[in-house]
Amino acid sequence: MNVPCPGNEFGLWLVLALSVVGKGWGGSWRLLSAAYLDASWQLIQLIGCSNFDAEQRRLCLYSALFLPLRGTSYKDRKDKMIPEVNYIFRDSLKRKASDADTVINIHKSLEKFLSLIPSLLSNGDVQITEVDWGKEFVDVPVTSKLRVLTGFLLREIKDFWRVALLVSTLLYHSDIDCSQDIIGDHFQLDKRKGIFVSVENAIVKLGLEKVWDLKPLVNGKDIMNVLQLKVGGPLVREWQQKALSWQLAHPSGTAEECLDWMKETYSKRIKME
16 A cells, blocks of 8 residues: 655755755756656655655655766865765765765666666566676576676665665666656656566565575685685685675575585686686
């Protein structure tokens, strides 16, 4: 059962949007930002406000509001590149640093989510294209890749994965740009609600809803024993990721089976070097 969001919540957000995007932003960017904010609010209500707690709704709306700024940076006084969203949160809005970090992490997750949505909708094989997932996923069997990649993505954003999914649906197969007269119909919100629900159900069916609570089958000491190392380092970290990939690919696997796989795989790697 859908529970409506508090009646005054969006009104407060509209005031915030007008105060933030009205300063120094071009007209088209203000329009796009406000459109994403409005669409995300409507989508939250369509999906059901009770599916998101107050903190998730708040940061979802921030993520939508600053969606046009994702990936943009500026140079600080030390010539260090800083995300513009970070500057707005800390210097303009005077919000806590964790708000900026969460929104930036949500924005960073969007490309990966967008690359997974087609496979999660069809439960098909994952085709890795321009998204860089990392070398530790290269050897993952095709039949397990969807569960492994989705699991790692959710472990990155944890409780905010539904927020990231919602924002991703606004970008999925969207041809909206700054020059258009943006209205709610452009987003086809009923369709995007359907995408959200289908992907959410697929993730739950894969058993990944709380995957960040998954305890690794093997620890650093186990890995050091297999690799015959006396001290830790990048190699241990690499194999921790590989071991977690194996665990996600084999949800019923045991620690002993994981270690056997690791010994065999590492032995083959040594012989090839």
